[in-house]
Amino acid sequence: MGEKYYATVAVDVALFVILHKRLHVLLVERGHPPFAGAWALPGGIVEPEEPLVAAARRELAEETGWERVPYIAQLAAFGDPHRDPRGRVISIAYWAMSPRAGEVRGRDDAARARWWPVDALPALAFDHDRILDCAYNRIRNHVAQDYRYLFHLVPAPFTLAELRTALEAVLGRPVNARNLRRFLLAQGWLKHTGVRSSGRGPGRPAQEYVPLPEAIPTSPEDRCLP
Amino acid sequence: MGEKYYATVAVDVALFVILHKRLHVLLVERGHPPFAGAWALPGGIVEPEEPLVAAARRELAEETGWERVPYIAQLAAFGDPHRDPRGRVISIAYWAMSPRAGEVRGRDDAARARWWPVDALPALAFDHDRILDCAYNRIRNHVAQDYRYLFHLVPAPFTLAELRTALEAVLGRPVNARNLRRFLLAQGWLKHTGVRSSGRGPGRPAQEYVPLPEAIPTSPEDRCLP
């Protein structure tokens, strides 16, 4: 294998959050061609000495202004020969989750960044619709298989109802409250903080919980993926 | 994103088969530096106009002499800045399965290719031990979650005992024959071919089955991954 052929290597990131009881993803508006004015996943070129996941984190930080997202994992490589009209670009896609869903500032004042509900997306640049499809599948499957991933989507301390709302947002279907409660409490993942949330509208106040540190899934970064 | 930086893009493939009731993977002996003489996953550079999975298939065909493996899926991208001493090489790894486990011929007479049991591997070139670790995890998780993947590891027609042997090889632990049989027959995945295998040693001959075409998992190639 002689280094015969070179391609551009980029990263793109699908960052998911829960907003207004719905699953949202971060998109940025492109300021330059190609696809100027279209919405796209945050991303960019990998630097020569930069690990892939570091590039993903850097691009995310540049778009959000946040220093660190608590969970990020590789999604897949997208390398269709003509996915970028400028030439061959292989994109390593990542997916990430954050319990913070506050203001995001764009890369500069020209570029806008905002949260979009995953079930009402705009048209996307490049093959980002495919990437996002893939990422959405991934987060659903992961969360469905291990509810502990919810701890990265819901800020602690949380009530069991908040966990359920997040789960329903990710799965896109209602979840039986009784069964979820029974399951979560049986796992021993949660520490009960005597505190009760109250004052938020009518209804009985709920108990608040914090996840045990060892129950929080660690970010695989670029380690082995299941 | 101006095309500032270029890297070499390669593919590597972990092809799994069942051999002598054990899970094996295809490795090739490197003929040239770096890592001359060491064993490595089959792989090579992606051509300019070549889709990634096509490159993976091509490299596999060159190493095995087989035209087509029935299942191949993307594993992950490995892009550590110094994983290749010659410079920056991003490798897109694939994993594949085949029910054929016969002779493989090397790329040429100089390069050897052979099957290695996954639980007794030699030292590997580059970061291929990490890739293979990842691939082994992947096949285990996939098969454990959906036994239909076994149809790509066991040549049809097969007996339920053959399926069980393959499953045990992949999972690395014994599986209860009664429960597996009950489960498989309940799924309606199998068509009973009246044929009975016989003449192979002592014991009652077993019924033979063929998987229904719609029960055979299709190769995702580069479509969305779960």
Place this chain on the structure above:
DNA sequence: GGAATAGTGTCTCTTAGACACTATGTA
């Protein structure tokens, strides 16, 4: 007959689903 492999009957335990019920807050 004995060894080896294929296949069955059936009990238990765990878990998910469903749903009616009670508890405690706000307006």
Place this chain on the structure above:
DNA sequence: TACATAGTGTCTAAGAGACACTATTCC
């Protein structure tokens, strides 16, 4: 009080695990 949300008791059905049993072949 009515209403909304939190939380409990409990029946049911499905599936996994275990294990003793029968069936059919080769030697």
